[in-house]
Amino acid sequence: MKYLVLTLCFLSSLVFADEFSKYLKSQKRVVIQAQKFIEAGEFDQAEQLTSKAITLYPKDDMIYALRGEALYQAKNFEPAEAMFMQALNLNPLNAVAKGYIEEIRSTSELSESVLSQEWKSVARDKVGDFIVLVIGIWLGTTLNTIGARVARWRFRMHSKKLFLANDFDDFADLLEIQLASNELKPLRESMAFMLTHKTLSESIEILEEYVNSPDHLATFKRMLESDAKRMGVKA
Incomplete structure (x- = not known):
């Protein structure tokens, strides 16, 4: 056995x-x-x-x-x-690492703040303790939200820089990461950005050359065609 x-x-x-x-x-x-x-x-x-x-x-x-x-x-x-x-x-500029580091730091600072408030509030009224705790948690949540938005903004800016530098391989990698992580709004923005600098056919040619996954490529094509129609971009 x-x-x-x-x-x-x-x-x-x-x-x-x-x-x-x-x-x-x-x-x-x-x-x-x-x-x-x-x-x-x-x-x-x-x-x-x-x-x-x-x-x-x-x-x-x-x-x-x-x-x-x-x-x-x-x-x-x-x-x-x-x-x-x-x-x-x-x-x-790594947006993933930056976002998590900000989240870790925010969480750590929130934990320390809450612990400090708990020690100080031993002699306070219980209602006052509860209010302090709720405010601390609300502030921590707000900071996390802001940090995540900043990380996404930096990710989009880095993506645009890659495209403008004709670094289409890394640009396509970022598109696939956005799709895999279900970041559809930023992905839509990336598609629209492509169509403001390239024709529909040129954009599709770039994706066909550099996108690794056939499933992702099919999704990107549908999104490009839909956005091109909405934006009135010529083929």
Whole structure:
């Protein structure tokens, strides 16, 4: 029985190795698949994949950010913060890492504030204590919302800079990340931005060359065609 268990574990590790190897062939595949694992709640899978990918692509800030996100979602906050900081060291404009760092700092400051207020309010009226706590939580939530909006704004600005610099490969990567994370409003803005600088046919040609996933490409085409019709852009 013991040998059977060991054999099954060994075979299972081979299966995971084979599964990861196909994603490790390119940085783009790693980013897209890690995002899919995170969306599916498979944080351990995402962490294992990005951990292997970091050894192959040690300068890719997005892989560090996604590993941090997987660790963060799995409640491993300290190593997650280390990954986000490494991502920002490589690319200070990394929106994912920036957003999570701001959230971590805001949460930490809120916790310290609430703890301090609780100690001070021992001699106060219970109603007063409750009001102080509610205000603290409201402020923390507001700061988190503002931080997330700033992170999304920086992400969009970085995307536009890539497009204007003709860095269509990285631009397409960001589009796929937006779609995978269901950021539809920013994605719509990116599509409209393309159509203000390129014709519909030119925009589709760019996506056909640089988008990795056929499913994503089909979605992008539909969105472009819909936006082009709405904006009155010629083919």
